[in-house]
Amino acid sequence: MDIFQEATNVDETLDPPDWADVGALSHRILDDAIAYLEDVRDRPVWREMPAEVRAFFGAPLPRSPAPAADVYDDVARNVMPYPMGNIHPRFWSWYMGSSNFTGALGDFLAAIQGSNLGGGNHAAALMDSQVVNWMKEMVGFPASASGTLVSGGSMANIIGLTVARNVKAGVDVRERGVGSMPKPLRYYASDQVHSCHRKAVEALGLGNQALRRIQTDAGLRIDIAALKAAIAEDRETGFWPACVIGTAGTVNTGAVDDLQVLASVAAEQDLWFHVDGCIGALIAIAPENRSLVAGIEQADSIALDPHKWLHAPFEAGCALVRDASQHRNTFAVTPEYLESTPRGLASGEWLHDYGLQTSRGFRALKIWMALKEHGVEKFGRLIDQNIAQARHLTRLIEAEPALELMAPTTINIVCFRHRLDGASEESLKAFNTEIMLRLQEEGTAALSDTTVQGRHCLRVAIANHRTRRGDLDLLVTEMLRLGQEIEAAISV
């Protein structure tokens, strides 16, 4: 008897004993998924979880098996009814896309194929590069530029800011570290810059103070005179101006910095020009509004976010770098266990040389399938549609004496609040917060709130291909009704 033989007889696998059972369950899951999206408008945007659902997630590590159908039932009961809500037509909180079914199939197939996009010679790797090439084309970058798909905009920004640091450091910062730089680097962005840039400069070892927040004008765009003054002051006081970050669509109000002027300031001052285009880079594909982001094609690096206005299922971000060798020189390392071969699986490009991850998911497929199905022009029209919807809401607010617009509407973000006669800023905040929470709890709409120029307000960000104008009309009606209800309760 051969012991080898005996051992293989007991080998276990995660594959099911009978694939036919898996088929039945899978078809049920697929039917449920389609029904889930078909009815999304009829369900509340969001709902609080009952105690037994919360308790469900305290269950201990499972030690013994359960049938897959039971596992799915747990998910159907405890997870699917309590989503964040961003696939709902009246979800307008923070800033996120609303996903799409074809993209979800792409994620499924990517998981089935299971390929690792660290690189190599296989079809998924070619598709990953193709999607990056398509992104370059969308924003007007040259074919010689490089890029990488990452988890989201925050990582895409880190990629751009890291290349900027290494190119501008004045020393071999990869080898010798930030401590060896002759002068401390300075990055510039408006005071509306997204918080991920703070995390980035901290993680890059430059420190939060290396990111100078420049004041904004009445439209909440970076003030160019103040930017130039800050650069001059830093040069005089021993700092090393390295990078200016332009924001194409701020998360607070949707303001778009003047990218053409920033490009020329960066060129004059020998700074790296990075554009945070997580919200607005893709306006470049929207026929009616693309002039808003003119100048983005002059950037040295761009962060964009396919899980926002391309509605890719989470996660998908993309970093683009004009000079491919600067990009690669920032991240490439070839350890002995990842050397290329002249033929075979290891003969393809190592995509991990363009970022921080080694193993990478097949994010490209969900983006690729939705782009092929609809064509880029439709995505452009949907962006224009959201911007038109935000303008519609802005007009409703301006026409309604009980409501007050709190920032200019540039793209798809509207900042406003309900008035309350004679109330202090503090009571206005409490009053509007109460309206926002009741809209969520009643399942009508999900808004978020923010502070613009020191004043609290509610915020509607429409990156949603399911929203219709009637949804915004309903929002205004419901806000006025809740406003009256809450005001009456306060005054009794």
Ligand SMILES: *Cc1c(COP(=O)(O)O)cnc(C)c1O
């Ligand atoms: C969303 C956003 C980010 C961060 O992107 P994630 O995909 O959430 O990581 C960065 N900058 C801006 C302007 C954003 O709107």
